[in-house]
Amino acid sequence: MSSVKSTTIVGAGIAGLTAALALARKGIASHVLEQAPALEEVGAGLQLSPNASRILADLGLLDALSAHWSEPDHILLSSGKTLSPLASVPAGSAARSRWGAPYGVLHRASLQALLIDSVRQNPLCTLTTGQRIERTETARALAPSDVLIAADGVWSRLRQTVPGALPARYSGNIAWRFLVPYTAAPAFLNPRTVTAFLGSHAHLVAYPLTEVQAFNVVAIHAQDDAPPEGWTRKGDALTHSRLLEAFAGWHTDIRRLIEEAQNPMAWPLFGCPDGAWTDGKDTVLIGDAAHAMTPFAAQGAAMAIEDAVLLANRLAGTADIGPALRQFEKERRERVAKVRSRGAFNRFAYHASGPVALARDLVLSLRKPEQLAGDLDWLYGYRTPD
Numbered sequence: 001m002s003s004v005k006s007t008t009i010v011g012a013g014i015a016g017l018t019a020a021l022a023l024a025r026k027g028i029a030s031h032v033l034e035q036a037p038a039l040e041e042v043g044a045g046l047q048l049s050p051n052a053s054r055i056l057a058d059l060g061l062l063d064a065l066s067a068h069w070s071e072p073d074h075i076l077l078s079s080g081k082t083l084s085p086l087a088s089v090p091a092g093s094a095a096r097s098r099w100g101a102p103y104g105v106l107h108r109a110s111l112q113a114l115l116i117d118s119v120r121q122n123p124l125c126t127l128t129t130g131q132r133i134e135r136t137e138t139a140r141a142l143a144p145s146d147v148l149i150a151a152d153g154v155w156s157r158l159r160q161t162v163p164g165a166l167p168a169r170y171s172g173n174i175a176w177r178f179l180v181p182y183t184a185a186p187a188f189l190n191p192r193t194v195t196a197f198l199g200s201h202a203h204l205v206a207y208p209l210t211e212v213q214a215f216n217v218v219a220i221h222a223q224d225d226a227p228p229e230g231w232t233r234k235g236d237a238l239t240h241s242r243l244l245e246a247f248a249g250w251h252t253d254i255r256r257l258i259e260e261a262q263n264p265m266a267w268p269l270f271g272c273p274d275g276a277w278t279d280g281k282d283t284v285l286i287g288d289a290a291h292a293m294t295p296f297a298a299q300g301a302a303m304a305i306e307d308a309v310l311l312a313n314r315l316a317g318t319a320d321i322g323p324a325l326r327q328f329e330k331e332r333r334e335r336v337a338k339v340r341s342r343g344a345f346n347r348f349a350y351h352a353s354g355p356v357a358l359a360r361d362l363v364l365s366l367r368k369p370e371q372l373a374g375d376l377d378w379l380y381g382y383r384t385p386d
């Protein structure tokens with residue numbers, strides 16, 4: 001049997017598009033099938049840490065990305081009650097020199113548009129939109145190939161075709177997202193930082209989006225019960241009043257920010273438990289379809305990007321597809337598990353209350369910025385194996 005020549009990718013999200021580009025770099029053709037008739041992203045921001053931006057740089061996208069994004073000077077942890085800083089990790093030029101790649105923040109639509117342009121220009125990539133895929137047979141009939149890559153997100157339909165893969169579960173947290181135009185932004189929002197404000201059972205992250213001249217705000221709150229039926233993603237009055245309720249007791253400036261939020265969108269957060277990602281023959285899950293995680297470490301898209309490049313590396317030049325997919329799963333599972341643990345740790349620390357919160361604040365006050373950066377070397381300094 002000859003080596004892998006072609007793949008079919010279901011889903012043109014960050015995972016699917018990056019995979020098509022990474023495979024093309026290895027001489028492997030891809031046909032991407034996407035359900036959406038036109039690829040438009042809803043308004044939200046994305047933090048791209050150096051482990052992900054390094055890969056995008058290798059794919060030749062960094063100059064274009066840099067035109068859209070900003071590189072914050074620091075990543076700050078601050079108190080949601082007093083707004084005082086608790087800890088600071090140097091980013092900006094320090095990220096470039098420490099981790100060899102930038103830490104950027106941008107609008108999700110900008111990344112999506114860049115990836116789509118690159119895919120459309122690449123002779124080894126084909127993109128078909130308006131094509132919803134519910135079954136592997138349909139994908140194979142539309143785009144016959146050696147390997148089927150399911151990059152169809154947290155609600156993956158193709159996941160059920162992989163024996164041992166597990167469905168997504170509600171994580172016990174809800175995220176609200178909204179934008180605050182620079183012209184209306186309160187002084188405590190810093191355009192040079194990514195800031196996470198911490199509070200009991202909740203946290204709020206804010207960072208600038210230069211493309212839309214607004215701060216991206218994500219407020220996450222623990223809610224044990226799965227959202228009730230009829231829970232909506234739209235920014236209606238009920239959604240807004242729930243958001244206000246969740247942040248009662250926070251600093252008045254933060255409460256005012258939430259009160260004045262325009263159209264906050266609610267996102268119940270779902271994650272995938274640790275199930276199988278490949279059938280060991282010719283089908284593999286990547287990105288959120290394989291391992292959707294809560295955004296406590298802001299690493300979901302970064303993991304999708306890392307998946308894409310390792311999958312291309314493992315499929316390049318091999319005729320043994322099943323073992324190559326198993327090897328991919330083994331290597332990525334280890335890394336993803338570590339990142340998940342970091343997310344769980346952040347969740348515990350960010351949402352702490354009472355004596356645990358006091359201990360957290362004390363520990364953070366004793367750590368120097370350089371030490372905090374050093375704690376992240378394994379994550380941001382990571383290089384995908386060849």
Ligand SMILES: Cc1cc2nc3c(=O)[nH]c(=O)nc-3n(C[C@H](O)[C@H](O)[C@H](O)COP(=O)(O)OP(=O)(O)OC[C@H]3O[C@@H](n4cnc5c(N)ncnc54)[C@H](O)[C@@H]3O)c2cc1C
Nearest residue numbers: 011013014015035047133152153287288298299300301302
């Ligand atoms: C509040 C929040 C904040 C976040 N912040 C960050 C962050 O700062 N940094 C970070 O790295 N990550 C972050 N993430 C995580 C990140 O958004 C996801 O991990 C990432 O977008 C997953 O990419 P994906 O391509 O796997 O899935 P998706 O982006 O969901 O893409 C899946 C694609 O498949 C298509 N599709 C689905 N079903 C079908 C079908 N049946 N047929 C055909 N096509 C289909 C969809 O239309 C979509 O285009 C955040 C997530 C949330 C919820």
